[in-house]
Amino acid sequence: MSDSPVDPEDVRHVAGLARVDLADTEVDEFTEQFADILDYFEALDEVPEVDSEPELVNVMRDDEVHEGLSQEEALQNAPETEDGYFKGPSVS
């Protein structure tokens, strides 16, 4: 696909934004897959228009406190914790 809408630089840029480190072979693989995904979306252009339901507006709740999670519950899915904190790699 020479007229691909996605080039390897786009993939590297998007991966960089998502803090994902890709090997060169992976970049090639994803370049192809990204292009395929965009192709699928083009299929939407062929779907006939339908009347959409009227959109909701002003959905709000009162400013009242509701019980949330305990610290233990909040942390139970975390791969690593320390002193009640979620623990992750250093970021800058």
Added chain:
Amino acid sequence: MTAQAVEPTEHAVVIGLEVHVQLETSTKIFCGCSTTADDDEEPNSRTCPVCLGLPGALPVLNEGAVEAAVKIGKALEADIPERTTFHRKNYYYPDLPKNFQLTQYDAPICQQGSLEISVEGTRRAIGITRAHLEEDPGSLQHKGGSIDTADATLINYNRAGTPLVEIVTEPDFRSPQETRAFLAKLEGVLEYLGVFDSTRDGSLRVDANISLVDSEAVDDDGSIDDDALADANRTEVKNISSHKGAEKALAYEVTRQKNAVRRGRGVETETRHWDESRGITVSMRSKESEADYRYFREADLPPLEVSHWKEEIPIPELPDARRERFESEYGLGSEAASKLTSTKSVADFFESVAESFDADLAATWVADNLLGELNYRDMEITDVEGRLEEFTRLIELVDAEELTVKNAEEIVLREMLDEGEAPETIVDREGLGKADEGEIEGFVTEAIEENPDAVEDFHNGEDGALNFLVGQVMQKSQGSADPGSVNELLRAELAE
């Protein structure tokens, strides 16, 4: 007009601000978790599936936050558009567990407002471009060193989801001093509205855009040539947390940019971090551009149509209106009226005092004595909020002539602030209660007997002699006598 050679180094400063304020609601903006942080609270103890970004959790907007934003819009004389929407701002950083921040993009809740400031007697309106609602991220701790050298990040999501309003100004500031005046005024207005608590740590955070333009591009009325502004390189200074900090950070940045231009290096467009403890700004690497945030509509939050709330939600009298009323209602000068209305707590206290006492007495005590002594101690009225009743009692003692003005000002007020004691306790301990008539008469007799020379001088028509004798009596009474009545008593005694 005289012809003047313009040096290439003559520059005008152009500053615009982005001010983040935490709204004083009970709950977070998209979930029912409390926003009240206890001093010693555990990390991650005020969270739920929504503010932790757990799969499937859905945000529901807090009506209280929307009301607060509408009040702010009214106070800033901004438009509340027919329809306003929420967007996702995508970025990958652990302070946001969802990998996006819920914010507003092309249809913010407040648009096109203004706020008037006064600097050195000149009033200027600062344009407000927009103000929008968004969620506060969580807080990070960089473990084992600074942000650059840390080996792990500890994350606390208690703050995540606290409602924020981000207020964006036009590039209307021409000096760091003006930004400080603006932020102080804005804080005052927000407190009057009851939507903001300045004593909460981190409740006000400021980013500033600053550039230098050729001073020729600035008109006399302060407006700036658009092209000159577009051409100028600018830095964005982040991490400013107070109005004093804003003035310091921007003064530093003005000097840094001017030096860079003078040395021929020029100013680079970049993001810089204000390091408050070192008093400098440091370059921050920032790779993301606006497009990289890939903003898109948040489908889980329906649009808002609340422009009619502007008519329905009342707001209280604001500082400017109150200042004008203080001038007309209490006959105060504009300086005293400004001082008394700059914060709501001071203005409320003044009005409560003025209810029971003469307005001039109330103004002197609140604006000059109390604020003066607080300022001297680097304290604010909020530091003595719970003790205002004691200050009223002090004024009452003076008003009832049970304590002299001098002792009240110089001893009792100062000790109240330094020792944290009630006025009566200090008056008793220091023996400052006004002396009774009989006691003073005794002092008068003593003074006359002990100072025959002065008495003779008085009879020879020397005015100074009487003042000397008054001083003697005041000393004997340890300042508790009233100089006026001592004067009368002495005259009567000496005339016999």
